[in-house]
Amino acid sequence: MANTQQLEDITTQVRRDILRMVHKVNSGHPGGSLGCAEFFVSLYNEIMDRKEGFDMDGIGEDLFFLSNGHISPVYYSVLARVGYFPIEELNTFRLLNSRLQGHPTTHEGLPGIRIASGSLGQGLSVALGAAQAKKLNGCNHLIYSLHGDGELQEGQNWEAIMYAAGKNVDNIIATIDLNGQQIDGSTDTVLPMGSIKDKFEAFGWTVLEIEKGNNIDAILKGMAEAKSLTGKGKPVCVLLKTVMGNGIDFMMHTHAWHGKAPNDEQLAIGLAQNPETLGDY
Amino acid sequence: MKTYENQGNNDTRSGFGAGLTELGRTNPNVVALCADLIGSLKMDQFIEENPERFFQIGIAEANMMSIAAGLTIGGKIPFTGTFANFSTGRVYDQIRQSIAYSDKNVKICASHAGLTLGEDGATHQILEDIGLMKMLPGMTVINTCDYNQTKAATIAIAEHKGPVYLRFGRPKVANFTPVDQKFEIGKALHLVDGTDVTIVATGHLVWEALEAAKALNEKGISAEVIDIHTIKPLDAKAIIDSVSKTKCIVTAEEHNHLGGLGESVARVLSQHNPTPQEFVATNDTFGESGTPAQLMEKYGLNADAIVKACEKVIKRK
Structure with missing residues (x-):
């Protein structure tokens, strides 16, 4: 068990990884990655019950699916930091012949990845399939998934949300990154979605909110509660209220850094706000 | 035959x-x-x-x-x-x-x-x-x-x-292939030997190709019939071997001529053995309501259409 300070140190290092990865290739999505850094660090270090090493079927362990694949920087950083592949490989993000493609893929055989994602709206369905495979295999471990709030504008999500409740898929915790931002602006200006909580509940899900989605203690407490609600006949949704760009002051509370990399000067400022903890890759 | x-x-x-x-x-x-x-x-x-x-x-x-x-x-x-x-x-x-x-x-x-x-x-x-x-x-x-x-x-x-x-x-x-056959992915089935024209067909058009071969036989034309059940990966060797003997080919499928079996065959032949080819397929069109037989007749996807295509392609040799 890591303590909160240790997890915060990892998060600080992950923020540095994210900034350095997108800066080097002048592309990628830092905003949403930074907003979910605490969640990923908590998930992979504390929340999920994982086996050593990696095999595709993942029987006997909890599995995670990232539906909003554009936040690959945080995914890759955390996968490397917990040991799925060497941290030096973060240097190859988005480069030719890299396993760290712009969006996550199984195609290059990167350990830790079980499905390609990036074309939005498919991840919840995939996660439900994996959840049902777990049931068929008599495996009591859980499926975790993450989705953007803007991503819920894709209709396939609602097919999956309806299915999960209708078929009592209760071994899944689907987390929505509720940062209120998408590429073109705030979700309210692009396409107001009303209450996401009400919608999930109307479809028959158990919904739990984590108000401080960038606070590690709040995440650990909320996800523990979510886990306690699984296995009761209903799928579980966590609404994780995060700040896009969290941890880099000039990137916070705006959609401007959704898909834009910092320049040299901005990188220096961002790194100064997040001193090295575990050592840069 | x-x-x-x-x-x-x-x-x-x-x-x-x-x-x-x-x-x-x-x-x-x-x-x-x-x-x-x-x-x-x-x-x-x-x-x-x-x-x-x-x-x-x-x-x-x-x-x-x-x-x-x-x-x-x-x-x-x-x-x-x-x-x-x-x-x-x-x-x-x-x-x-x-x-x-x-x-x-x-x-x-x-x-x-x-x-x-x-x-x-x-x-x-x-x-x-x-x-x-x-x-x-x-x-x-x-x-x-x-x-x-x-x-x-x-x-x-x-x-x-x-x-x-x-x-x-x-x-x-028609159900005409053997009961309890072993299916081999990517392996064309050589159904009829012939020397004048090769017919490669897929799906429902395979039986029509056999009927066409019978009609051609009565006219003194010897047609070779190959069932291409696997369009990808395509059994290129079976096709090349056959046309090296017959020197012309008709492809038949219940599909648009754009993107179908015929185009896959044409790609293989243009690279390895350029050969006159006719396409029995729909001609960049949507379908419509009707009985299956009426539709196959109207859109030219039956044995008669294959016979006509064979006669046409033989003249192009």
Whole structure:
């Protein structure tokens, strides 16, 4: 068990990884990655019950699916930091012949990845399939998934949300990154979605909110509660209220850094706000 | 010339249902999914015998394809069942990202392909699906010709690791290939020996090609007939070997001439052995309502059309 300070140190290092990865290739999505850094660090270090090493079927362990694949920087950083592949490989993000493609893929055989994602709206369905495979295999471990709030504008999500409740898929915790931002602006200006909580509940899900989605203690407490609600006949949704760009002051509370990399000067400022903890890759 | 006996008309979709039932009994990893078309896909028996391995998704094909991708994570071999139109065009991006690019072991089983779906009309008659699916890297594309072959192919694809598109149809058609045959993916079937023209056909057009060969034989024309059940990977050698003897070829399929078997054959021949070719296929058009026989007649997809194409291509030698 890591303590909160240790997890915060990892998060600080992950923020540095994210900034350095997108800066080097002048592309990628830092905003949403930074907003979910605490969640990923908590998930992979504390929340999920994982086996050593990696095999595709993942029987006997909890599995995670990232539906909003554009936040690959945080995914890759955390996968490397917990040991799925060497941290030096973060240097190859988005480069030719890299396993760290712009969006996550199984195609290059990167350990830790079980499905390609990036074309939005498919991840919840995939996660439900994996959840049902777990049931068929008599495996009591859980499926975790993450989705953007803007991503819920894709209709396939609602097919999956309806299915999960209708078929009592209760071994899944689907987390929505509720940062209120998408590429073109705030979700309210692009396409107001009303209450996401009400919608999930109307479809028959158990919904739990984590108000401080960038606070590690709040995440650990909320996800523990979510886990306690699984296995009761209903799928579980966590609404994780995060700040896009969290941890880099000039990137916070705006959609401007959704898909834009910092320049040299901005990188220096961002790194100064997040001193090295575990050592840069 | 060698002739084939019709063992009694039957539908290829029932061959799929029979194959799936057998897989249910022999392979515990096989699971099935359907989007509210159990009866049309003949999945009833599998479901009755294996209720825990069947997933009724409802009318939500996108969800079905992605759930199938997820089920492979844990070692399952999902067979999805719906009409060809809803198995391909409607869910192309789900198949592309979550199945093909992710190299998931999903078997996309597509019934009611082509014009022979009949009276429902063009909204349901897809004539573009072979093209859509063969363009996806890593996708195997199979179009079976009769009940026996469809049953055998259904069983065979469970043993093949990787995504497969299995295309079959609705009407009862001649059943003439051997009972309990072993189906070999990617291996063309040499049905009739001939010297004047090669006919390569897929799906429902294979029986029509055999009928055409008989009619040509009566006219003193010797036609070689090859069943190309696997459009990708294509058995290029079988085609090249045949045209090196006959010097001309007719391709026949229940599909648009753009993107279908004919274009795959033309690509192989243009690279290895340029050969006069005629296409029995639809001519960049949608279908319409009608009986299967009326539609195949109107759109030129029957034995008569194959005979005419053979006579035309022989003159081009």
